[in-house]
Amino acid sequence: MRTHRKYLVLFAAPALVLAACSSGPDQPDTVAGQFADALNRDDVAAAAGLTDDPAKASDALSKLYDGLGKEVRFDVESVDKSTFKLAATWKLGKDGKSQWTYTTTGAAADGDNGWKIKWNPDTVAPGLATGPLSYSPVYPKPARVLDSTGGELMAQQVVTLVNVSQGADTAALAALLAPISPDITAQSLQSELAAAQGKPVTAISLRDADLAPIQPQLAAVPGVTLAPQTRLLTTDKALASPALSGLAELWQHDADENAGWAVRAQTADGTQRVAGQDPKPTADIASTLDIDLQQAAEAALAPITQPAAIVALRPSTGNVVAVAQNNAADAQGPIALTGLYPPGSTFKTVTVSAALQAGTVTPDTVLPCPGVANIEGRKIPNDNNFDLGEVPLHTAFARSCNTTMGALAVKLPADALTNAAAQLGLGIDYVTPGLTTVTGKVPPADTPALRVESAIGQGQVTATPFGMALVAASIAHGSAPAPAIVTGRPGTPDKTPAALPVAVADQVKAMMRETVTAGTATQLRDIPDLLGKTGTAEFIDDKHAHGWFVGISGDLAFAVFVNDANSSGPAVDAAGRMLRAAR
Structure with a gap:
């Protein structure tokens, strides 16, 4: 325009x-x-x-x-x-x-x-x-998007739009497309045409491999026209990730920035260039995505019917290596990167970090873990009201004692959880080439009652799966690594908080290890040296709950989110499927 x-x-x-x-x-x-x-x-x-x-x-x-x-x-x-x-x-x-x-x-x-x-x-x-003049951009040879090993992840390919006009033989068309897309029926096509009020509709876009066997038959269907065009597509048709759209936008931006142009005169024999500028070459985009891990994450989510997502990063570099969603999540948008939800007990990684830095407790400080506690007018129960009596802080963390965490947070300053969360990347906004993300929101808790809610990842605290994966990566790294999805192009934070004290990072990691060996994630004990934290976050009427699991396995940090799972179990199980498949 x-x-x-x-x-x-x-x-x-x-x-x-x-x-x-x-x-x-x-x-x-x-x-x-x-x-x-x-x-x-x-x-x-x-x-x-x-x-x-x-x-x-x-x-x-x-x-x-x-x-x-x-x-x-x-x-x-x-x-x-x-x-x-x-x-x-x-x-x-x-x-x-x-x-x-x-x-x-x-x-x-x-x-x-x-x-x-x-x-x-x-x-x-x-x-x-000579003839009428027209302008057109002249694009360079299309670049490719590569995975972390240098393999081709996305490339420009020819796709053909199957356009359908009013009065078309929709039954014949649906029969041809059924092996490729069973959801396309004569009835669905008629509904789309009716909604288009006389205008043609695009029934499907076909890659060459899908088009070739049926192209002659498609072209012969009355009311059907085939319109080839070029698009950036994944090399593996089955691969899907909300991270790909950001990489595609970056690819298009690079192509536009390096494009040349031409003014051409229309002649009886075609066009003749009158003026212009040649395009500049564009380099391939080296993404950080690990295809093996990406596929393992996608497969891990496949059995889950509720919207679910996994985000994984390398703590040493901040490189994003997997961003996966199931079909139910895809229908809601890129929830893995921008969907905000209460993080539940996974936020206790932040709560214990704040308490340890305040100097009021150590991992061995013995604290009460009653089944239910009334703290500042807020009734806080543990899951199924379990009661551990008096236990060390590390046990209360591993067993996910809400009552212990709520009592700890009441004694903290209003901004203690906000600051501790920022140290772990939560609440920080990043401008990252090829990646659009939100981490979460942890506003200061001005009243003791709000601090109780925040301590267990409820109330005004929200996080994305990406944000909680960054929290895990920051604990492993000792500070928030700048996220990147293109090699050598890290994100820029809107603020840079102080690093997490090394001793505190080590203490939190030890508690996360105990969560797997003797706490709420023991079903993952077979995975060597895994650290983790489970989370269940109530929402709506407190009769529904999201399921979470954040983990660290060597130089891999990740978060698993399952919408309305009612427990952390489905998220923990998905993490296990991913990690065992990737080994």
Whole structure:
């Protein structure tokens, strides 16, 4: 799309100033100036009327503006008797970044109706006499998007749109497409056509491999047309990830930034380039995605019927290695990266970090873990009201004692959890090339009751699966690593909090290890050296709950989220399926 800004020109030459007082153009410099002014106003009729062949001029000028847009400035550079030089600058393409600058020579003659421009299309634009001009970007050889091993992840491919018009034989079309997409039926096609109110609809986009066996039959179906076009597609048709859209946007941005351009004249034999600039080469985009882990994560979520997501990062680098969602999650959007939910007990990693840094407890401090506690007017139960009595903090964490954590948080300053969360990347916004994310929100808890809610990942605290994966990565790393999905292009945070004290990071990791060996995630004990934290987060009417699990396995940190799972069990099981498959 092009804007239609007008560039008005003020001519300072004395003859033009004097001519403003006359009734019409009566000398060559005046008519040249008025011609340029009319062109700058996009006033085709006025410009054509100043020529000796208004009909031809009007037709050519109308087509010129249709082909190149209207962001142009014309100036009369000089007049020599009956000739003049016309300088022009066009701003072409998206945002007018492509500029075409030239100077032409024109002529004027004094006739019965005064001075007129001798109509010559090339006076307005070189090549216009050859035929109508048009602009188009010229793209470089398409780059590829690579995975972490250098394998091809995405590449530009030809796809064919199967377009259907009113009155088409939808039964015949559905029968041909059924082996590829069983959801397409004659009834579904008729419904889409009815909703389109007479306009054609696209039934499906087919890759060459899917199109080839049925192309002749498709082309023969009445009311069906095939429209090939190029798109950036995954090399593996089965691969799906919300991270791919950001990589595709980055790919398109790089292609646009390096594109050249061409102005072409239409001739009877085709087109002829009049002006332009060659494109610059673009480099392949080296993503950080680990295909084996990505596929393992997708397979781990496949048995889950509720929306579910997994995000995994390398703590040592911040590289995002997997972003997976199941079909139910895909229907809700990129929830793995931007969906905000109460993180439940996985947030206790933040709570114990804040308490340890405050110096009020150590991992061995013995604290009460009653089944139910009334803290600052808020009744806090443990899961199924389990009661551990008096236990060390590390046991209360591993067994996920809500009552213990709520009592700890009451004694903390209002911003303690906010600051501790920021140390682990939660509540930090990152601008990351190729990746759009939200981490979460941990506002200061100004009242003791709010701190109780926040301590167990409820109340005003929210997090995304990406945010909780970053929390796990930050615990493993000792500070929040800048996330990246393109090698060497890390995200930029909106603020940089202090690093987590090394001793505190080690203490939290030890508690997360105990969660797996003797706490709420013992079904994963067979996975060597795994650290983790389970979470169940109530929502709506406290009769529904999301399930969470965050973990660290060597140089891998991850978060698993299952919407409305009613327990952490499905998330823990999914983590196990992913880790065992990836070993």
